[in-house]
Amino acid sequence: MNVDTPKVAAFIEACSEEIVLPAFRNLEMLKIRLKGQNNFVTAADVASEAFLTPKVLDLLPGSVVVG
Numbered sequence: 001m002n003v004d005t006p007k008v009a010a011f012i013e014a015c016s017e018e019i020v021l022p023a024f025r026n027l028e029m030l031k032i033r034l035k036g037q038n039n040f041v042t043a044a045d046v047a048s049e050a051f052l053t054p055k056v057l058d059l060l061p062g063s064v065v066v067g
Helices: 005-023 043-059
Strands: 032-036 039-042
Touching (some): 039 043
Antiparallel strands (some): 032 039
16 A cells, blocks of 8 residues: 555644644643543644544545544
8 A cells, every 4th residue: 555645744734733733832721631640632632633534544545543
């Protein structure tokens, strides 16, 4: 299987610009939850996964996304 690396990189860059960077050092405490001991998940994490998952699955049908 050949992966279109530039396309994947573009997905990640778009996610960074649209979701991750605007949230960086700007998260309210209510948007952070504990997933396990010393394992936190933020609203930006959840939004990033929701943004990237359908794009990756369209590009690589049959793949599995673990987030």
